[in-house]
Amino acid sequence: MGAGRSLPRFAARETGIVVAVQAVVLTALSGRYGFHRDELYFVAAGRRPDWGYVDHPPITPWLARASTALFGETPAGLRVVATLLGMATVVAVTLVAREFGGGRGVQLFTAIATASSTYVLVVSHMLATNSADVLLWSLITLSGLRLLRTGDGRWWLAVGATAGLGLANKWLVLLLLSGLGIGVAVAGPRRVLRSWWLAAGVAVAVVLAAPVVLWQASRGWPMLSVAGGISEDDGAENRVLFVPMQLVLLSPVLVPVWVAGLVRPWREPALRWARPLAIAYPVVCGELLVLGGKPYYAVPLLLPLMALGAEPVLAWLRRGTTRRVLTGAAAVVCGAVSVLIGLPVLPPAALDPVLAMTKEPGEQVGWPEFAVSVADAWAKIPAADRDTAVILAGNYGEAGAIERYGPERGLPQPYSPHMSYADWGPPPDRLVGPVLLVGRIAPGSPAARLITGCRPVSAHRSPAEVNNDENGVRLSLCTLTRPWSQAWPQLRRFY
Structure with missing residues (x-):
C-alpha cells in the first residue's frame, strides 16, 4: 500500500465494539483484588508531584494522581486511567493495521488480538509505567509508518510529540527510536531523513522532555543507577529468558502472526516502505540483550508487527477448514491462559499455579x-x-x-x-x-x-x-x- 493508494475505511463500529467489551470486562474486575505494590508507589509519588523520580519519569504518577482525584483512591478508581490507556492502545494498533491496507476483517482481528493478548491485559488492568508506554510506542509507530508510507515530512511533528511524551514516561522509548532509525537508514525510504521537518520534530521532543532530563541531570542521573542495578542483579536471568518470553508474553497463538509481520515487507514490494519496522524489532531485542533489560521491554513492538502479519495469516486460514478449527481451538486455550494470567478471575487461594508463571497477581493481594x-x-x-x-x-x-x-x-x-x-x-x-x-x-x-x-x-x-x-x-x-x-x-x- 503506497502513498498513491487510499487506505481502507477505518472499522470504527467493529473496533468500538471491541473496546466497549474491553472496558466492561476491565472495569468489572478492576477492584477484585487490590492495589499492586507499584500502584501504591505511584499513588504515593502522585501526592508528591515533581518532574521526575529516581526510577521513572513523572507521567505515570501524574496519571495516578488525576485518576484517584477524579474516581477515588481505590484500586477501581486508580485503574480507570489504565483501562482508558488500554482502549486507546487497541485503537492505535488497529489503525496501524489499516496503514498496511488491512480491511474490516483484518482490523477486527487486530483489535481482538490486541485487547485479549496477555501483555495488554496486564497493563490495562493495573496502572504501570508500561500502561502508557505501550500506547506511546504504538502511536510513535503509527506516526512513523504514516511518514514512511506518504513521505509527508509533517508527520515528524507527531513522531516528535509522542517521543517527547514517551521520554516523560519511560526512557525505553529511546530503544524504539533507535530501532526505527536504524531500520530507515538500512532499508529506506531515506528521503524522510532529509526533510527539515525532522529537525522540527526533534525540537518538539526536546522541549517536551527537557524538564524531565534536567531533573535527572541535576540529581546525578539516578535512573541510570536503577537501570544499572537491574542489569547487574537480573541481567543474566533476563538474557536466558529473553527469547522464550517473547513467545509467550503476547500469546503463543499470536507468534505466527507477528513472525508473518516480520517477513511480509520483504515479500511484498508494495510494502517495502514498512521494512524499517521489521528491522526495528531485532535491533531492539539485540540492544536489550546487551543491556540485560527485561524481556517485556520489547513486547510493545510485537503489536504493530502483529498488525502487519494479520492479513497473510487470515488469508492462510481461509484456505482450509481444518486450519481454522485447530487455530480456533489454540486461540481459545491461549485466550483462557491470558485471562488467568492478566486478570483477577481466580480466588486468591487458587493463585499458586498462576504465580509459577508471573508474580504480578500475588502482588495485588x-x-x-x-x-x-x-x-x-x-x-x-x-x-x-x-x-x-x-x-x-x-x-x-x-x-x-x-x-x-x-x-x-x-x-x-x-x-x-x-x-x-x-x-x-x-x-x-x-x-x-x-x-x-x-x-x-x-x-x-x-x-x-x-x-x-x-x-x-x-x-x-x-x-x-x-x-x-x-x-x-x-x-x-x-x-x-x-x-x-x-x-x-x-x-x-x-x-
Missing part, C-alpha cells in the same frame, strides 16, 4: 492485611516511646501500603530508603525511639551497623497464604545507632 500486621507490631512499642519511634519499610510497596492503609489503623507516616521514598525522608533527627523494621537487614551491610539490636516481634502472613513477596516478612524492633540525617545516605537503595 493482602496490602490492607499487611497494614494490620504492622499496626499490631507497632502496638508492642510502649506508649511512652511511640512519639519518637519510626516505621522503616524495606521497600516502596510496603511503605506505600502503610501510607495508604496505616492512618486508619493509628500508624504514623512510614519511611523507606528504597527508590524515591529515600528522597521523601529521612525521618527527623528528633525521632530517636525504637525503629519498627519491616523486613531484614543483610549481614555485613552498612545498614547492619546503623540499625542494631533487632528483636523480631511478629511476621506477616498473606491472606490465604498467597505466596507473594510479603508473605512471611519479619517485623522487628531495633535501635538506631546514629542520627537519621547521618544514617540515611548509607541506607538508601536504588534497587
Whole structure:
C-alpha cells in the first residue's frame, strides 16, 4: 500500500465494539483484588508531584494522581486511567493495521488480538509505567509508518510529540527510536531523513522532555543507577529468558502472526516502505540483550508487527477448514491462559499455579492485611516511646501500603530508603525511639551497623497464604545507632 493508494475505511463500529467489551470486562474486575505494590508507589509519588523520580519519569504518577482525584483512591478508581490507556492502545494498533491496507476483517482481528493478548491485559488492568508506554510506542509507530508510507515530512511533528511524551514516561522509548532509525537508514525510504521537518520534530521532543532530563541531570542521573542495578542483579536471568518470553508474553497463538509481520515487507514490494519496522524489532531485542533489560521491554513492538502479519495469516486460514478449527481451538486455550494470567478471575487461594508463571497477581493481594500486621507490631512499642519511634519499610510497596492503609489503623507516616521514598525522608533527627523494621537487614551491610539490636516481634502472613513477596516478612524492633540525617545516605537503595 503506497502513498498513491487510499487506505481502507477505518472499522470504527467493529473496533468500538471491541473496546466497549474491553472496558466492561476491565472495569468489572478492576477492584477484585487490590492495589499492586507499584500502584501504591505511584499513588504515593502522585501526592508528591515533581518532574521526575529516581526510577521513572513523572507521567505515570501524574496519571495516578488525576485518576484517584477524579474516581477515588481505590484500586477501581486508580485503574480507570489504565483501562482508558488500554482502549486507546487497541485503537492505535488497529489503525496501524489499516496503514498496511488491512480491511474490516483484518482490523477486527487486530483489535481482538490486541485487547485479549496477555501483555495488554496486564497493563490495562493495573496502572504501570508500561500502561502508557505501550500506547506511546504504538502511536510513535503509527506516526512513523504514516511518514514512511506518504513521505509527508509533517508527520515528524507527531513522531516528535509522542517521543517527547514517551521520554516523560519511560526512557525505553529511546530503544524504539533507535530501532526505527536504524531500520530507515538500512532499508529506506531515506528521503524522510532529509526533510527539515525532522529537525522540527526533534525540537518538539526536546522541549517536551527537557524538564524531565534536567531533573535527572541535576540529581546525578539516578535512573541510570536503577537501570544499572537491574542489569547487574537480573541481567543474566533476563538474557536466558529473553527469547522464550517473547513467545509467550503476547500469546503463543499470536507468534505466527507477528513472525508473518516480520517477513511480509520483504515479500511484498508494495510494502517495502514498512521494512524499517521489521528491522526495528531485532535491533531492539539485540540492544536489550546487551543491556540485560527485561524481556517485556520489547513486547510493545510485537503489536504493530502483529498488525502487519494479520492479513497473510487470515488469508492462510481461509484456505482450509481444518486450519481454522485447530487455530480456533489454540486461540481459545491461549485466550483462557491470558485471562488467568492478566486478570483477577481466580480466588486468591487458587493463585499458586498462576504465580509459577508471573508474580504480578500475588502482588495485588493482602496490602490492607499487611497494614494490620504492622499496626499490631507497632502496638508492642510502649506508649511512652511511640512519639519518637519510626516505621522503616524495606521497600516502596510496603511503605506505600502503610501510607495508604496505616492512618486508619493509628500508624504514623512510614519511611523507606528504597527508590524515591529515600528522597521523601529521612525521618527527623528528633525521632530517636525504637525503629519498627519491616523486613531484614543483610549481614555485613552498612545498614547492619546503623540499625542494631533487632528483636523480631511478629511476621506477616498473606491472606490465604498467597505466596507473594510479603508473605512471611519479619517485623522487628531495633535501635538506631546514629542520627537519621547521618544514617540515611548509607541506607538508601536504588534497587
